[in-house]
Amino acid sequence: MHVLGHLNIEEFLRNYWQKKPVLIRQAIPGFEPLLAADELAGLSLEEDIESRLIIEEGKAGPWEVKKGPFTETDYRALPENKWTLLVQAVDQWVPEAAELLEHFRFIPSWRIDDLMISYATDGGSVGPHWDQYDVFLLQAEGQREWRVGQMCSEKSSILEGPSVKILADFAETDRWVLEPGDMLYLPPGLAHWGISQGECMTYSVGFRAPSTAELFERTIDSVLPTLTQDDRYSDAGITAQSSPGEIDDQAAERLKSLLIKAIDDPALLKATLGQLMTEAKYDEQAPVYEVSDHDWADTVNTLQEANQWGRHPQARFAYSIDDSSVAFYCQGEVIRLPLSSRQIVKQLCDSPYFDSEWLIGSFVESETKKLLNNLIFCDLIVAI
Numbered sequence: 205m206h207v208l209g210h211l212n213i214e215e216f217l218r219n220y221w222q223k224k225p226v227l228i229r230q231a232i233p234g235f236e237p238l239l240a241a242d243e244l245a246g247l248s249l250e251e252d253i254e255s256r257l258i259i260e261e262g263k264a265g266p267w268e269v270k271k272g273p274f275t276e277t278d279y280r281a282l283p284e285n286k287w288t289l290l291v292q293a294v295d296q297w298v299p300e301a302a303e304l305l306e307h308f309r310f311i312p313s314w315r316i317d318d319l320m321i322s323y324a325t326d327g328g329s330v331g332p333h334w335d336q337y338d339v340f341l342l343q344a345e346g347q348r349e350w351r352v353g354q355m356c357s358e359k360s361s362i363l364e365g366p367s368v369k370i371l372a373d374f375a376e377t378d379r380w381v382l383e384p385g386d387m388l389y390l391p392p393g394l395a396h397w398g399i400s401q402g403e404c405m406t407y408s409v410g411f412r413a414p415s416t417a418e419l420f421e422r423t424i425d426s427v428l429p430t431l432t433q434d435d436r437y438s439d440a441g442i443t444a445q446s447s448p449g450e451i452d453d454q455a456a457e458r459l460k461s462l463l464i465k466a467i468d469d470p471a472l473l474k475a476t477l478g479q480l481m482t483e484a485k486y487d488e489q490a491p492v493y494e495v496s497d498h499d500w501a502d503t504v505n506t507l508q509e510a511n512q513w514g515r516h517p518q519a520r521f522a523y524s525i526d527d528s529s530v531a532f533y534c535q536g537e538v539i540r541l542p543l544s545s546r547q548i549v550k551q552l553c554d555s556p557y558f559d560s561e562w563l564i565g566s567f568v569e570s571e572t573k574k575l576l577n578n579l580i581f582c583d584l585i586v587a588i
Contacts (some may be wrong), residue, residue, distance in 0.1 A: 207231045207340075207387065213310045221311075222338060222391045225352055225382050226483075230355050231387035237344045237405055241323050245279060245407070247271045247291050252489055254293065256584035258287040258330050258368065267331050267366040288328040288400075293485055295317040296517045306556055308340065308409050313553065314522040314533075315482040320408040322347070324400035330552045332374035332397040334360070337413040338391050343382035346404030350388055360395075371395055382406075395573040412481055419476070426476045427466050437462060470529070474524035478533035482520040490518035493535045496581040500573045505581050507560040510587035514557045519584045520551045532575065534584060549574055552579075557588065 206218050206307070220226045226384065248255035255272030261283065262268020270278070294572045295301040299317045310314060321344070322330075334356040353376045359440055361372035374395055381401065383389060392413065398406065414422075439458055467473065484490030507513070516523065517560035522533045525546060532539045532549050539550065548566050551558070563585075579585045 206317065207298050207307045207480045208310075209387075210242050216347060216389075217310075219444060220389060220391075224391060225378070226389050227382075228387045231342065232385050233346060234380070235342070235385040238294075238304065239321075241345075241403070241405065244291055244294075244321055244323050245274075247294065247297060248274050248289060249276075249419075252486075252487075254299060257282070258288045258290065258328075260327070260329055260331070265365055267370055268370050268519055269367045283324045286327040286329070288322055288324040288330055290320060290322045292320050292380060294321050295319040296485070299517070302517050302557070304407070305409065309554075311338075311411065312522075314478070314520070315411045315413075317410045318485060319411045320410060322406045322408065322440070324404055324406075326400060326402050328400040329398060330368060330403075331366070331370040332395055333369055333371060334393055334395045335390070335410075336415075337394050338392055338411045339389040339408040340388065341382070341388045341398070342407040342409070343384050343386045343405050344405040345384055347381055347383060347401040348404045349379060349399045349401055350382045351376050351399075352390065353377055353391050353397070353561060356395050357393065393545065418480070422480050423467055423473065423476050426472055430472070431466065431470075435462075435466070462500055467484060471524070471526045474526075474535075475538050476530060477522055478522050479536050479538055481538040482522050482533040484518055484520065486518070487535075488556045490535065491516050491583045493537045493539075493584060494582055495574075495577060496577045498577050503528040503573070504564055507563055511560055512557055512559060512583050513563060514588045516584050516586050517542060523549045523553050539575060541575065542569065543570065545572050558585070 207228070211220075211226070211228070216226070247253050248257075249272075251273050255274065257272075257274065259268045259282065262267060272375050292528070295318055296303050296443070300322075305316055305319055332351075332353065345513070351374075352369075354377070356371065363370040363372050380388065437459065439455070439489040442454075445452065520533075520535060524531045524533075525543070526553070528541060530541045530545050530549050530553070532541060533546075542563060551562075551566075563576060567573050576585075
């Protein structure tokens with residue numbers, strides 16, 4: 205399904221992605237909600253599912269936030285209007301939601317985070333705010349008015365009091381009313397404010413955007429084991445300084461060159477991204493990649509029990525290629541494979557489903573057989 209409407213992928217990436225918002229009317233014509241409002245509320249009763257209620261005129265103050273799991277009593281106590289239910293990672297619990305995410309893989313799949321669904325009563329809103337990640341807002345049911353404003357940062361003023369970050373100042377630049385099937389794309393940092401017009405449901409496709417601090421930390425963790433005591437600061441060719449106590453610009457440049465040299469390894473940087481971006485969203489619930497003690501015959505027997513297989517809803521796969529090997533990333537782990545595995549690994553990462561015959565017939569090398577053993581018996585690839 206093409207969800208960019210009047211835009212092709214190249215136009216969207218060139219002109220809008222991480223640059224400016226765009227409204228796409230009837231991105232998915234005739235779109236029907238994947239689940240009813242009461243079914244969404246039912247998910248919020250579950251212990252393992254992250255959910256929130258935001259009540260604009262709450263007893264504890266404006267935009268009061270309550271965290272799930274909830275009870276039926278919690279819902280009976282809500283006011284008639286101006287509240288919103290948010291349920292995260294619905295794609296991990298509803299197969300149809302996971303299938304919807306497949307239509308957004310014109311962005312690298314390892315960047316996609318989850319599908320959040322919000323239900324709001326009339327006037328329901330989470331207030332004017334901004335996010336640090338890209339988001340596609342697909343209207344699923346009813347109408348929601350979206351207002352967009354200025355670009356924001358950590359220096360933007362936030363209202364004191366509410367437990368959610370509400371902008372103290374909102375400089376509106378545009379507003380639209382979205383109907384079912386319409387979709388609004390918003391880049392990171394853009395102020396926005398969605399207000400329900402009657403009851404409505406909105407689907408939010410969010411993306412992972414680790415901070416520079418987190419990326420630095422992970423990169424350093426990857427680099428440190430590769431360094432030796434022989435890797436040291438040096439200053440050959442130094443000239444005499446008028447003030448021996450000064451750390452001058454040349455010293456800073458030497459340090460910069462030393463640090464850049466330490467991380468100037470594409471394979472290491474790819475592995476840093478691969479391991480970080482394939483970590484499970486909720487690691488206490490997700491399957492873990494481990495080495496299985498099953499042999500290939502066990503795997504074949506298991507695969508023959510079903511025709512169709514697919515990634516576990518909480519499994520995250522990615523890969524990278526260098527001159528000597530293919531790196532397969534899964535649940536924050538990296539598995540090195542020979543270059544001859546390139547097409548198999550690509551298929552594992554790019555396709556949501558696999559035929560049992562393809563799995564049995566394609567994984568013929570010992571390294572790939574071990575990989576498939578582990579994926580099957582760790583429930584990272586499951587029967588459909």
